[in-house]
Amino acid sequence: MADPRTPVRRTDWPDSVSRPVVTPLQPSVVYSSPDPDTLDAQYTGGAQGYTYAREGHPNAAVLAAKIDALEGATGGIVLGSGMAAVTAALLGVLRQGDHVVGADQLYGRSLRMMAEELPRMGIATTLADATDVDAVAAAIRPETRMILIEVVSNPTLRVADLDGIAALARDRGVLLAVDNTFTTPRGCRPFEHGADIVIHSVTKLLAGHSDATLGYVAARDPDLTARMGVLAATLGLTPSPFDCWLAERGMHSFELRYDRAEATAATLADHLAQLPGVTRVLYPLRPDHPDHNHAKALLGDRGGNMVTFEIPGGRAAANALVRAAERIAFAPTLGDVGTTLSHPATSSHRALTPEARAAIGIAEGTFRVSVGIEPEEVLCDEFEAAIRAAAAA
Numbered sequence: 184m185a186d187p188r189t190p191v192r193r194t195d196w197p198d199s200v201s202r203p204v205v206t207p208l209q210p211s212v213v214y215s216s217p218d219p220d221t222l223d224a225q226y227t228g229g230a231q232g233y234t235y236a237r238e239g240h241p242n243a244a245v246l247a248a249k250i251d252a253l254e255g256a257t258g259g260i261v262l263g264s265g266m267a268a269v270t271a272a273l274l275g276v277l278r279q280g281d282h283v284v285g286a287d288q289l290y291g292r293s294l295r296m297m298a299e300e301l302p303r304m305g306i307a308t309t310l311a312d313a314t315d316v317d318a319v320a321a322a323i324r325p326e327t328r329m330i331l332i333e334v335v336s337n338p339t340l341r342v343a344d345l346d347g348i349a350a351l352a353r354d355r356g357v358l359l360a361v362d363n364t365f366t367t368p369r370g371c372r373p374f375e376h377g378a379d380i381v382i383h384s385v386t387k388l389l390a391g392h393s394d395a396t397l398g399y400v401a402a403r404d405p406d407l408t409a410r411m412g413v414l415a416a417t418l419g420l421t422p423s424p425f426d427c428w429l430a431e432r433g434m435h436s437f438e439l440r441y442d443r444a445e446a447t448a449a450t451l452a453d454h455l456a457q458l459p460g461v462t463r464v465l466y467p468l469r470p471d472h473p474d475h476n477h478a479k480a481l482l483g484d485r486g487g488n489m490v491t492f493e494i495p496g497g498r499a500a501a502n503a504l505v506r507a508a509e510r511i512a513f514a515p516t517l518g519d520v521g522t523t524l525s526h527p528a529t530s531s532h533r534a535l536t537p538e539a540r541a542a543i544g545i546a547e548g549t550f551r552v553s554v555g556i557e558p559e560e561v562l563c564d565e566f567e568a569a570i571r572a573a574a575a576a
């Protein structure tokens with residue numbers, strides 16, 4: 184009942200014997216407990232309840248449970264971005280003097296963590312080729328505490344030797360953290376392959392609409408998860424309830440979106456490969472992909488929604504292609520419901536020299552496509568026209 188003397192006081196929520204079908208959005212920053220004894224019990228674990236949104240809130244819990252179910256995890260944590268999840272996984276576990284082996288084709292900001300932030304904190308790092316378990320083994324030192332890889336790399340779509348690296352990590356007593364953003368649990372469930380920690384940028388395919396920035400991290404060992412949760416609350420890595428609410432809504436269609444985009448990606452890859460203006464197509468399940476056999480073994484028929492291709496003609500041709508493909512968003516992200524196109528040389532890999540880019544297979548004419556759910560014939564036509572325009576430039 185409303186307070187008759189002032190509208191400042193909060194009004195009781197109306198009673199209803201029926202419940203909303205849609206998950207309620209709960210933006211409250213703070214929660215009121217009935218008395219100090221109850222609050223005390225909440226802090227000591229004797230009573231279940233929220234206290235302050237930076238420490239946790241219902242919309243994050245609902246979303247985390249959904250991703251847990253897909254990944255076969257328990258107690259996963261939703262965070263304010265994919266990088267917040269990478270940060271929680273690294274800083275929640277590592278201490279000064281530890282060493283980390285990272286895949287040499289990690290996401291750009293994760294590479295920056297390896298190159299700059301971790302060394303600044305006294306944590307040494309080495310990069311190694313995650314498609315080659317011997318290269319990863321050679322990088323391990325007595326003080327190595329963690330290996331961080333992605334299942335499928337950006338943008339060359341190289342496929343990590345997940346089983347080989349998991350066996351190596353087990354053998355050497357090193358934790359294996361897997362960023363599963365590109366592959367999603369629809370393509371691969373890293374815990375089933377021996378991963379200790381699974382990370383997501385939920386911003387991408389899981390949320391799926393480019394309107395929420397979120398991350399997720401879960402560990403096999405509940406003590407590790409608890410440590411990451413404490414770190415997240417202390418560093419303020421917690422997500423916004425509204426973003427969690429949007430992402431939970433996005434996840435209702437995740438499997439349908441993923442399957443549709445994946446089928447279209449396979450068709451688009453084959454279509455691009457037979458166009459005269461295309462010099463190279465990378466798609467894990469195509470027989471000409473460098474990791475084809477390994478991709479088949481690890482991913483089965485789940486090639487994912489990402490396709491990378493290359494055209495000749497340098498920057499002029501690249502500009503012409505993007506301008507001609509005007510209906511396809513030119514944007515350095517992935518996993519949107521609509522197809523997006525990115526140019527690694529001027530976005531994700533711009534910090535590398537042209538020689539360093541060439542060494543990992545990125546040229547001025549390399550494009551990465553995150554395939555969405557448009558009809559496949561629309562996309563094939565649009566790309567064909569854009570590639571013709573680039574060839575004429």
Ligand SMILES: Cc1ncc(COP(=O)(O)O)c(C=O)c1O
Nearest residue numbers: 264265266290362364384386397
């Ligand atoms: C593989 C991978 N990991 C982590 C991230 C970081 O995610 P966010 O942008 O949500 O911080 C990205 C972003 O593109 C990514 O592609």
